[in-house]
Amino acid sequence: VHCNDWMTGLVPAAAREKGIKSIFTLHNVFTEYDSPASVDRMGIDVRRFMAHLFMADYPDAWRDNWNNNRIDFTASGIHAADIVNTVSPTFLYELVRGEFGAIVPPSVRAAIRTKDDNGRALGILNAPSDTVDPRLSKHIASYDETDVMEKKAENKIAFQERMGLRQDAQAPVFLWPSRIYDQKGPDLLFAIAKRMVDMHGAQIALVANGEPDMERKFQKLALQSNGRISQRYFREDLSELGKAGSDFVLMPSLYEPCGLPQMEGPRYGTLPVARLTGGLQDTVMPLDIEHDTGIGFTFEEFTAEALEGAMLRAIEFHRLPHEQRRKTLERIMRESFDRFSLANTAKQYIRVYESFLE
Structure with missing residues (x-):
């Protein structure tokens, strides 16, 4: 059982x-x-x-x-x-x-x-559903690694329009995909959000429900952001468009039993910014451009400053030449389907079931 x-x-x-x-x-x-x-x-x-x-x-x-x-x-x-x-x-x-x-x-x-x-x-590491796939989604302009840069730009404009953000295909967009409550670290993001958009040209999109007080804080911040911060309640189609149209997915969790957005994002060429805890530590290898390894931008301390440092590294990556980023995203998209697979998870559970029969 x-x-x-x-x-x-x-x-x-x-x-x-x-x-x-x-x-x-x-x-x-x-x-x-x-x-x-x-x-x-x-x-x-x-x-x-x-x-x-x-x-x-x-x-x-x-x-x-x-x-x-x-x-x-x-x-x-x-x-x-x-x-x-x-x-x-x-x-x-x-x-x-x-x-x-x-x-x-x-x-x-x-x-x-x-x-x-x-x-x-x-x-036993969990994994995203096989249906989480930019080639299959009905809610986005579908794509694979061969046209990731072109289609992400198209999806970004559509996502920005839905979110009420400035329509700018060149802006680095950070997606908050999780519930807005303490475990997920929204206070860290709130503390630095204005600085990130004012000083570094970022956009921040929260597609999530959560604690009413924190929702109101982000909604108020959004009204003062001149179209660079937005919060909308979760909808599956909007969340899917966010994964396709954003550049980065935020996971600054206090603790994380597993987490799925940091594994789903790379399938869309959307790289995680994650604190090294729980399942995030098991899945988000730091991106190393020189050696062409890793998938995201990590930090250890549960502080706003540490999150800010990781987001700034993400923005540095976003400013790299177009073709250099394309090469990295192509690799990450290909690898993510193999590495984060329900088939791999199922094999480990099957071994447990078989041990019960011995």
Whole structure:
């Protein structure tokens, strides 16, 4: 049985009681709680597999605390599963090492560490859908690596028009593709956005929903930007056009279990600007023009200054001669389909499934 996140946290315990192997995949580290009595009222007889659950309050006296004990769903899933995996190797390493202390519930961290100590924890990198492809999209002027420069310019003008930005095919456009909330680092961008557009000619486009206060901040900033900053609520077609029409995709995350935009962007010739954490560290290799390697612009410290430095390096790349950039984007587009592939991810999960049959 393959389970995902706290919503399926009871399943590995029920499976273990029946002698069925399970893998529990963590896409996030959040958990939820409920009492045995409440779960029982939903029609799930937890008495049958209580021995395999992680109880938050009274692990040794659950019968005496039927109504006020709490089942920790994520920790239960980790505890009872035969194999636990995160959706990137580095995120597993960070959890085991004790990072993000204010974010990760102690019960979840303890359960993961125990699994890792026993050699039962893995990091399996996720990947974008095969349908994320500029050759296939109905929402853009389609293209591949052979006409990336020409079609990106065409898509950029269309995207700028949709976003209410100045129509300028030469402007370096940075796309914010993620929800506007703390984990994704919007405060870092907000702190430097005006400087980036005023002093360096950048445009910033946010195609995302998020925390109302932060949305309002960016909307106010956009009104003062003279058509160089814009925020629109997420729509699939607009997001797709943004990947095709932007030059860079912003991922300055505080933490990132995996992330997909930094793998999707390169398929469109849109290079990531990313903080080296979790799945971002596993996927975004620093761009090295001289040796023709890497795919993006990285930084380590979770500060606005570090993000600004990475964005400035991206702008330097954007100012390179047209044909030099074309060569780099052609390579990155070709490599991204092979490197970030659901087929590669599936092979790793299949190996886990096959190990259950041995």
